[in-house]
Amino acid sequence: MSSILKRIKIVSEKEGISVSALEASIGASKGVFTRALANNTDVQAKWLVNLAEKYPKYSSEWLLRGEGEMLKPVLVKEDEETYLTPELETITNGEINTLKQLIASQNITIKSQEKTIMSLERLLSSLEHEIESLRNK
Known part of the structure; x- marks a missing residue:
C-alpha cells in the first residue's frame, strides 16, 4: 500500500x-x-x-x-x-523574532515593488500616448 x-x-x-x-x-x-x-x-x-x-x-x-x-x-x-x-507552544521567541524580521523584510520588498509597478505604469502610459501621437501625424 x-x-x-x-x-x-x-x-x-x-x-x-x-x-x-x-x-x-x-x-x-x-x-x-x-x-x-x-x-x-x-x-x-x-x-x-x-x-x-x-x-x-x-x-x-x-x-x-x-x-x-x-x-x-x-x-x-x-x-x-x-x-x-x-x-505552537514549542515555538521559541527567537523563531518568532526571526519570522517578524522576515515579514518586515518582505514588506520592504513589497513596497519597493509597488513603486516599481507605479513607475512602469506611468512609463507605459507615456509610451502609449507617444505612440498614439505618432499615429495621428
Whole structure:
C-alpha cells in the first residue's frame, strides 16, 4: 500500500469514519479510495485536494509527502481567551523574532515593488500616448 493511501486510512481512522464515508464527505464516488487501497493504485490529485480542503486540520505536507506533523498547529479561542495548541507552544521567541524580521523584510520588498509597478505604469502610459501621437501625424 502506498504511503499516501496509508495516510488516507489514518485520516479516516482519526475522524472515526470509514474510508467509504471519507470518500462521500469529499464528494468522491464510492470506491475512489477503497479501490485504491485494495489494489494499491494511485488516487487522482483532485481527491487529495478535496480531502485537504475538507479536513484542513491535517497538514497537506504530511498527507502528500509524509513529512512534518500530521495535525496543523491551531489557535484555539475559548471564553474570549486565545491560546496555542501544544504544537505552537514549542515555538521559541527567537523563531518568532526571526519570522517578524522576515515579514518586515518582505514588506520592504513589497513596497519597493509597488513603486516599481507605479513607475512602469506611468512609463507605459507615456509610451502609449507617444505612440498614439505618432499615429495621428
